[in-house]
Amino acid sequence: MSTAHGKSTAHDMSAAHDRSDPVVPTYSDAERERRWGLLRSVMHRAGLDAMLVFGEHEDSGPAPFAYDAWITNDRPGMTVLVPRDGDPISLLPMEMFSKDHLESARRGESLWIAPENLRTPRDSRVVIATLHELGLARAAIGVVGLEPYPPWHPEGIMPYGLWSTVLAEFPEADFRPVGALLSRLIMPLGxxxxxxxxxxxxxxxxxxxxxxxxxxxxxxxxxxxxxxxxxxxxxxxxxxxxxxxxxxxxxxxxxxxxxxxxxxxxxxxxxxxxxxxxxxxxxxxxxxxxxxxxxxxxxxxxxxxxxxxxxxxxxxxxxxxxxxxxxxxxxxxxxxxxxxxxxxxxxxxxxxxxxxxxxxxxxxxxxxxxxxxxxxxxxxxxxxxxxxxxxxxxxxxxxxxxxxxxxxxxxxxxxxxxxxxxxxxxxxxxxxxxxxxx
Structure with a gap:
């Protein structure tokens, strides 16, 4: 079988599935780079300077696929800014997320986002400040969270108040929905x-x-x-x-x-x-x-x-x-x-x-x-x-x-x-x- 998406043969996968394996699978640095490479390919393909990914909070009930957690390998409910050049920046909904991150670091767990790339909270003020920090006032920015996600969210998950404030602050930016494009690209699993x-x-x-x-x-x-x-x-x-x-x-x-x-x-x-x-x-x-x-x-x-x-x-x-x-x-x-x-x-x-x-x-x-x-x-x-x-x-x-x-x-x-x-x-x-x- 091809290894383009990291697959083994169906026979090998079936045998692995049948075997009682006590080892719990984890994600490596190579998996992080594979995913971040896919994000950069989306930006290259769509002519984007950055991506803005809004993640629905973990306590919101039935939710779309957690794109934010896919990027961060962390707790769902963040807003993530991904520049075309450079590592993602995570905006956390509350300080408790920072405490969880610190405790996980102390325990030696796999963290993909460094502390210097965390911001709190993820309200419109911090989103705006981070976009300015990255020099994106006139940029082309792909957005995940604007498109329908039936049946739960037929009109997207981006909060109106946050998004209307961001649009007012950046009238010269080119915001484009890219959720569908990203979804199809990441469906073949590694x-x-x-x-x-x-x-x-x-x-x-x-x-x-x-x-x-x-x-x-x-x-x-x-x-x-x-x-x-x-x-x-x-x-x-x-x-x-x-x-x-x-x-x-x-x-x-x-x-x-x-x-x-x-x-x-x-x-x-x-x-x-x-x-x-x-x-x-x-x-x-x-x-x-x-x-x-x-x-x-x-x-x-x-x-x-x-x-x-x-x-x-x-x-x-x-x-x-x-x-x-x-x-x-x-x-x-x-x-x-x-x-x-x-x-x-x-x-x-x-x-x-x-x-x-x-x-x-x-x-x-x-x-x-x-x-x-x-x-x-x-x-x-x-x-x-x-x-x-x-x-x-x-x-x-x-x-x-x-x-x-x-x-x-x-x-x-x-x-x-x-x-x-x-x-x-x-x-x-x-x-x-x-x-x-x-």
Whole structure:
């Protein structure tokens, strides 16, 4: 296999994934230089003098890919200025970030930004002062944070007050959105990033297995949720809050209602189904795992739906080859749906690290559900970034879903594109799971 993005063969990666390796992967100085070199290539390609990268704070809930942390190998929530010549400068939201940086330095951890390149806070006053310090009043500056990031941020994440003040101060500067350009350039992961993704995938599998073992009639669904999250925490990471619904035929996707409304978690019963989406997350690298667990034999319609979803999963695997477009993959994956007689619940595939492309799907069938006409109208979802050409090192959440009536099967996990056949990181969750025994 080519080493352009630091990849080994699919066989070697699969063997490494299967092996229980106690060594936790870290990022080296070479990885830092690789990333900063990509930033400079963006600036060269776009004719930029600098880049201004706004990072959403870590406590903001579901957030875009943390471009600031990708640059700094540090805590998310910074604004980063990257001159074409010279090291990045990080603007910190509060003094506590400086204290964390100092403590990490004392412990000998890998820090990419030197103390002299830190500024506090990251308000418009300090952004303006740093732009003046770098002599960028009349420069061409690429900005990350202005472009849409659906579904969470359809109009970007840059705060209006900060940005309007910066624009007023620099009327002669040429600010250009470059988030999409940067996203496509960094999607093919390097060898060190792939090692981190493999660790995330293994942790996500452990979370799913813990949920299967914990699920049983008479158990509160919160106990199953806790078992999955604890498996992630115990392995040295902080997984994002998972989506989780249960019932005889749950037909929803999102955080469990007891996490945002004052109500008791459901108590599981024989014949229930758990439909969950596990979000494993290791040091800024993300994997996703679609978990469908049955308590007892599955309903016949659920079994049929799972068969269709699995056929779509296999079609997606066959299509995930370098040189093909994302739109081609979506069309092939959705092929088994066309004559199956049921309906799609949501997107069947999307990119990870970062998420810039997602499969489209029709909503007409879902609108026929009882009571749906009382809700705001929906429109068919087009495929995002259908023209994106696949490259080795890209990661995808391959998560086909299909329903007959109210019986929804949601299957799949994370897949890595290689020079040849794609590498399944999570085949365990690409099928129905049975409580207590997998």
């Amino acid at each position: 060898a060190e990033e792939i090692a981190v993704v493999r660790r995330s995938a293994a942790i996500g599998d452990a979370m799913a297995r813990a949920m299967v073992e914990a699920a049983a009639p008479g158990v509160p669904e919160s106990a199953v949720y806790a078992a999955g999250m604890a498996a992630g925490y115990a392995r040295g990471t902080t997984p994002a809050a998972m989506h989780f619904w249960s019932g005889p035929a749950p037909l929803a996707s999102g955080l469990p209602p007891w996490s945002y409304r004052p109500q008791a978690p459901r108590v599981l019963a024989d014949g229930d189904v758990i439909s969950a989406e596990v979000f494993a997350h290791v040091a800024g690298r993300h994997t996703q795992h679609q978990v469908t667990i049955t308590l007892g034999p599955p309903h016949e319609d659920l079994r049929r739906a799972a068969d269709v979803a699995r056929e779509a999963y296999d079609a997606g695997l066959a299509a995930l080859r370098p040189g093909r477009t994302f739109g081609d993959v979506v069309e092939d994956l959705r092929g088994p749906y066309r004559a199956a007689g049921g309906w799609e619940f949501g997107p069947a595939i999307h990119t990870l690290n970062p998420m810039i492309a997602a499969a489209g799907f029709p909503v007409e069938a879902s609108r026929r559900r009882a009571g749906a006409d009382a809700y705001p109208p929906e429109t068919d979802r087009p495929t995002m970034a259908a023209d994106m050409v696949l490259e080795p090192g890209m990661t995808f959440a391959l998560e086909p879903n299909y329903a007959y009536g109210r019986h929804l099967a949601y299957l799949g996990g994370t897949v890595l594109v290689t020079d040849d056949e794609p590498l399944e990181l999570n085949p365990y969750t690409a099928r129905l799971l049975r409580a207590g025994g997998g």
